[in-house]
Amino acid sequence: MPAHPTPSEELLQLLPDAVVQTDALWNITYLNPAWHKLTGHAVEGALGRSLLEFVHPDDIGTLRSGMPVFRLRRADADYRWMRLQLQPKTDAASRVISRQGVLIELTELTEQVLMEVRQRFLRLLETIDGVVWEAELGVGNTFLSPQVERLFGYSVEEWRSDPGFWRAHVHPDDLPAALAIDDAAYHATHSYAYEMSYRLMAKSGEVIWVRDLCRVDVDPDRPTRMIGLMIDVTRQKSTELELVQSDNRYALATRGSNDGIWDWNLQTGVLHVSQRFREIVGLSDTGSLHDDGWHFLQQLIDPDDHERVQTAYRRHLSGHRPNFSVDFRARHGSGRLVWLNWRGVAQFEDGMAVRMAGSLSDLAERGSSYDALTNLPGRPLFRDRLEHAIALHQDSVSKAADALPRGDTTMFAVLLLDLDQFKAVNDTLGHHVGDQLLQQVARRLESCVRAVDLVARMSGDEFNVLLESVDHAGAAERARQMAAALAAPYRIGPHAVTCSASIGVVSSQAGFATTDGYLRAADAAMYQAKSHGLGVCVFSEEGDPGKGTGFT
Structure with missing residues (x-):
């Protein structure tokens, strides 16, 4: 014999409001009879289908991001504004396993107009090249814009289902500082704006540098919340780090590795080379400044290697390589050919290379300390x-x-x-x-x-x-x-x-x-x-x- 419904189940059957339950992937797992009355769709025909199938295409992204108001397609193909505040149910690891809530039609015209305005605003957020987010203390992200999938590879559901998701994916070396800033914001006594930079581990395994522009909102009548915009600044940060690393390498080279140092202003064409640079190429009697840097370098490079050197140089300036390193033959001042390694990195402003700096090594002296293919130590x-x-x-x-x-x-x-x-x-x-x-x-x-x-x-x-x-x-x-x-x-x-x-x-x-x-x-x-x-x-x-x- 079929089991008798429990008192709570009987109550759900009698409720005039539509009760909706989905699993973690938005598939409908329960509907009470009020669903049919409100939407015109049969309960049996809707069970097992994705709730997102009934949502207006323009509103799917905002619903998944945490916005509870959307347009729902009725059985007569007409769209009506609805509110569905879904409450997540989590397992012992705080992962979302289901959602449930009450579906209510918005009947007030003014409220519908406000919702339309807000929906247009939310769709505008989707055009921003960054992730807009909102979070509350003890809850995690209450809103996350869909760009999170494009920038980091994680779905909105993956991110929002775990309150500790952000903390678990910040690079370990950046986590202590990021947590200190985050905890200070959550326990702030007044509202203020702040920003922080850190690395985030993307789903692909890549390390993404993020600049997070944030604001903490403190209101005695509600939980402390934060809003922010995460921007991918990997390319900018890589250039900054390369310059810092280059400066350190150049300083170390000057003291111990016996490399030549060069600095090239690409806007003026002026190339500055160190004394050791001039000694390596046998031109110690020439000056340190050369008004036409490329002309000076071309005179040194063996003609058979011109194309290879120019290719490495241009690939770096076009953004295909974060730095460049190329071995070539050069005509020493004494007339003999020497094998050299020329390496460095460019500084970009508004997408244009404005400066380059690096070092020059005599490969006969350097031996096999570095690998030419990967530019790693050997x-x-x-x-x-x-x-x-x-x-x-x-x-x-x-x-x-x-x-x-x-x-x-x-x-x-x-x-x-x-x-x-x-x-x-x-x-x-x-x-x-x-x-x-x-x-x-x-x-x-x-x-x-x-x-x-x-x-x-x-x-x-x-x-x-x-x-x-x-x-x-x-x-x-x-x-x-x-x-x-x-x-x-x-x-x-x-x-x-x-x-x-x-x-x-x-x-x-x-x-x-x-x-x-x-x-x-x-x-x-x-x-x-x-x-x-x-x-x-x-x-x-x-x-x-x-x-x-x-x-x-």
């Missing part, structure tokens, strides 16, 4: 840095044994990663695609680490990463972030290439005495990750990489 430089990190760590252990204070700043970790499908990419798409894939992998790895860390290309599709000032758990978490970032598809010309990585991790907790000890342990862990399909494997204290942490 094996010698990585081993030098690792040897230094080992020495610092061993010194701190000795001080700890002597009962002297020991700091965590000497802890480090070594990561070795190998691309899983790289040979197949080379075999099917060609080595030129494989080379571009390696370059994109290098850039993604650099985006996942801090300025104190080091990413190096060891050989082929093998890379090493040295993480400094990081403990065992932090190294494993950073490796998982790298694996996720590398697993996202790569766009190379007309091809969408997928190429994940296997990563072996060993921390200073293992206590090896030599660079070879750490590299062998990282290699063993990487082999376990690759052979068992783990993604990430952490070398255990017992020396058994098989007891590491798997990544899926």
Whole structure:
């Protein structure tokens, strides 16, 4: 016999207002009889269908974003203004599993007019190149504009269903500062405007720099709320960071690496070169300033290399590359040919390159310290840095044994990663695609680490990463972030290439005495990750990489 309805179910059946319940994906799971009276649609015909099918196309985005007022299509094809304030039901992890609310028709003409005006305003928001949002203390986002899908890859439902979504996707290095600003706003005693910049992890694995223009609204009669506009400033930030990194590299080069330094005003054409630059090309008797920078450089570059150098230079200025690095032959002042590396970065204003700065290296002196394809440090430089990190760590252990204070700043970790499908990419798409894939992998790895860390290309599709000032758990978490970032598809010309990585991790907790000890342990862990399909494997204290942490 069929079960008798409960008193609450009987009450829902008798209510004159339409009760609507959907799952997390907007599919209708319950309607009471008032639905048919209000909309003309049969209850049985609507169950299982998406609620969005009954919503005016212009209002779907705003309804999904949190706006409760929209136009609903009746059975007679006429649209009526409705209000449906859906209340979410969440699971133990605060994820939305269903929504329910009462559907009410707006009968007052003035209210309908106001709603039309607001809907036009909300549709205008969709044209803004940024994400408009609203949030309340303890609730999370109460409104989120649909641009979140285009800019970050997450659907509005994914973002709004989890109150902690934003905090979970801010880059770990930026999270403490962002949380401090966020918490201060939520507990403010007065309204004020503020802004903050941070990195956000997109669904694709990319790291997006965000400028968030915010306002906290404090009203004693309602919960504290914030409104804001998130803007993607990745390109601008990348240029700023490249300039800062370049300045640091140039200063370091001047002191120790023996590179030549140059600074080029592209608006006036004036090129300034350092004394060391002039020595490298054998023109130490010439001046530092050259009114026509390109003419000066063309005189140095071997004619057979002109096209290759110009291509690298133009690709950077056109925005295809965040920086440029090119090897070429130059005519030394003594008459002999020398191999040089010219590298740098441009500063852009309103889309126009106005200045370039960089360094010039004699490749015969630099040896194999850098990899020309990816512009990453090579094996010698990585081993030098690792040897230094080992020495610092061993010194701190000795001080700890002597009962002297020991700091965590000497802890480090070594990561070795190998691309899983790289040979197949080379075999099917060609080595030129494989080379571009390696370059994109290098850039993604650099985006996942801090300025104190080091990413190096060891050989082929093998890379090493040295993480400094990081403990065992932090190294494993950073490796998982790298694996996720590398697993996202790569766009190379007309091809969408997928190429994940296997990563072996060993921390200073293992206590090896030599660079070879750490590299062998990282290699063993990487082999376990690759052979068992783990993604990430952490070398255990017992020396058994098989007891590491798997990544899926």
